[in-house]
Amino acid sequence: MKEFYLVAIVAMIFVVIFQIAKASEYVSVLKGEDKSRKQNNRINAFLMIAFLVLGLFGAWYCNELYYSKTLFPQGSASVEGEKIDLMLYITIGVTGVVFVITQVLLFWFAFKYQEKDGQKAFFFPHNNKLELLWTTVPAIFLTVLVVFGLKFWFKVTSDAPKDAVVVEITGHQFAWDMRYPGKDGKLGNKNYKLYNQPAGNTLGVDFEAEESWDDLHTTEMHLPVNRPVKLVINAMDVIHDVGLSHFRMKMDAVPGIPTTMWFTPQYTTEQMKKRTGNPNFVYEISCDQMCGQGHFSMRGVIVVETEEEYNKWLASQKPEYFTFFPKKDPSNQKATTDTASAPIAQAMPQ
């Protein structure tokens, strides 16, 4: 019923507006078309200047409301991201000036040069000097932006430092999986054809290869603070994208084509809670490339912590190899020896 009333009200409003509009046509005929045309012209000219003033005020008000909600007041959580923030400020500065000047001129001219009796338009078809001016000035500003932009771009996309922590992240519908290389510092090979061999090997890790034996497989990413980290990015099924808005980083995960990116986290999760004043703060990994119906829920979590906490966490994780081959697990072997050495009588009741 509620919808019915809503539709009825909207239809009513339409009819009313429409009737008013039709009536205005008759009125203009009665008043004389020329007179009403001039009146409309004045009204629209006034609205032009009103729109400019209210629009600029609106832009300022919008900034008041939402700037604090963007990530920029809290700063970049990665060292490299600070360059991107700087680039943003430079670009906002340059484009902001152009924006205000051009919009003000546009609506001001529209208001100022509205049709008036006796006013004649100025025949001004071209002026080479002026045209040269607004070809070269934008070109100079753009050169500045390109130079800064490319400097930062090459820095951000350069090779990761040698001592970077390496983490592999793999996207699949609709979750993220991480692998850590373990003590040998090498990630074991993967091959999608080994998927589910043995059952549960969701990443297709090649467990024949010795490098994979100490690799960790986790669903949460832990990173030490103030150390560069290099992500090796894969996808199992469709294209995903590792979006790290707090670190100002983003890279596609493409099936069959591994990609990489690197950055240096500079605040732990705990520090960020203080910086943002949000006790629930968490670094989130968002999937930024449309990947199917669960795309919006493909959320990952990164915990940035101190070196000690990080090492403690690493030590607490069990290599994936042992979940598939429990017999090779030294802790199990120990347990097996223990039971073997225990008196048979104790084992009997089982």
Add this chain to the structure above:
Amino acid sequence: MSTVTLHETSAHHATHDHGHHEHHDSFISKYVFSQDHKTIAKQFLVTGIIWAIIGGLFSVIFRLQLGYPEATFPFLEDFLGHWAKGGKLQPEFYYALVTMHGTILVFFVLTAGLSGTFANFLIPLQIGARDMASPMLNMLSYWFFFLASVIMMSSLFVQTGPASGGWTVYPPLSALGEASSGSKIGMDLWLVSMAMFIVSSLLGGLNYITTILNMRTKGMSMTRMPLSIWALFFTAVLGVLSFPVLLSGAILLLFDRNLGTSFYLSDIVVAGKILPNEGGSAILFQHLFWFLGHPEVYIILLPAMGMSSEILSVNSRKPIFGYMAMIGSLFAICILAFLVWAHHMFVTGLNPFLGSVFVLLTLLIAVPSAIKVFNWLTTLWKGNIRFTPGMLFAIGFVSLFISGGLTGIFLGNSALDIHLHDTYFVIAHFHIVMGVASFFGMFAGVYHWYPKMFGRYLNNTLAYIHFWVTLIGSYLIFWPMHYEGLAGMPRRYYDFSNWESFKMFGGLNQFISLIAMIVFAVQILFVINFFYSIWKGRKVTTMNPWEANTLEWTTPIRPGHGNWEGDIPEVHRWPYDYGKDGVDFIPQDVPVGADESKH
């Protein structure tokens, strides 16, 4: 008032008689399978309007979900059945709506509806031709578009739903039925429909180019053509050179989907199944797609630029400032449009050096764009401005083009794009600069040339309401989205409420949804005005209601097939002699007087 100059020796004597023909057309040949460019233009326009209503409605429905993620709307279930179980839009269908909204508005409305309408309508009328070079191909162009429309429409009704991988249909998502229900039969229909659409656009484009190059009336040299024609010419060139690439991309995708090839597929495990495909590249499709996809942006934008230039000049009662620079910048944009496609792919793992080349070329486009903006501003300067509805929309177009164009400088700079890519910043940018701005260009065109199309005016009061609500509403919708994008809020999310980083924008999303509904309602008001005025609008009583210089206003109020009753007028001057030597306007077919000044 000008007089139509009749010439015994018309440059187009062969078609001379055509205008005098007594047509006894049946209803079918006059309104359905018509070969008259004006009728075909109206067919494109009406089909485009129908598509625009559907595409707009889709956005309203998915904005309901974004604005009110917790709420249920039982009436949605009445319309959509299991797609909105319990009155809540299902994620699959949300993505289908998003995908179809993009496809419909980019291709069916702003390509076919915009170029199709105005290239067909304006080219013969403004260059002084009786019809297109090949009226037959022109008719086929519409009917291929119609066929594409029918196929795309039918995909909305298949059980597994229409395509839902985004309008860019990146494989492997779009290639694998297992990955998404929208990638089943709905995707095949999407691809076949697009293939038909491309055929339509190629037939149209070839015709436009041929007509402009070969069929100009006597005296209409290339540098005497109105800027609307120049823009439509470059649009057609862009379309003819880039659409075939999308066609090849689409056909390869059809092969991958149905014939077991591996152009885009490699190393994939989907839904627990190891696929045998090897050696393909998912990125290859993106190159093929964006090689069309970026010129496509300009295919949408250039006609709006051209028409706005024309309308700004007419209603400022001043020549367009820097006519040659305007053509030059159109040409520059046209060339650069082909060289920037990979700026959509900065975060695909593209080689950084290659990326840097695309940054340079992308930001270079800002130079011709800046020239255009400043030339438009100077056109207004010291004018005598008449705020006809067409003029209002043309001014609105310039404002939106500035706002949306400037954010392009953010996204084109790869370092910044890393953060902003695929966020709401991108949505704000492209909706303002190519969506809303092009719509404004299109509205400007409709309001300006409606008297020529139907011999009647649209209602002015409704037009003013339409303009002001749409302008204010569009800014209210898209301006705050920049802030969401700066916060990293990703596109194409069905629900943000579980994200610590993005959930604080819930209130804003609600506000945006509300405004979107109001703006949509006002577009319906325009549609009512449009159809009502065809039959009941105020009648046009003079041949040249806007006192413009171009040739279409030398035809009868309701021109028949062949456009001019007598000979086609000869052209003696450029189309922008407004206010010259103190004369308000001098139409193109008026011979140059002996004492006239040169410029």
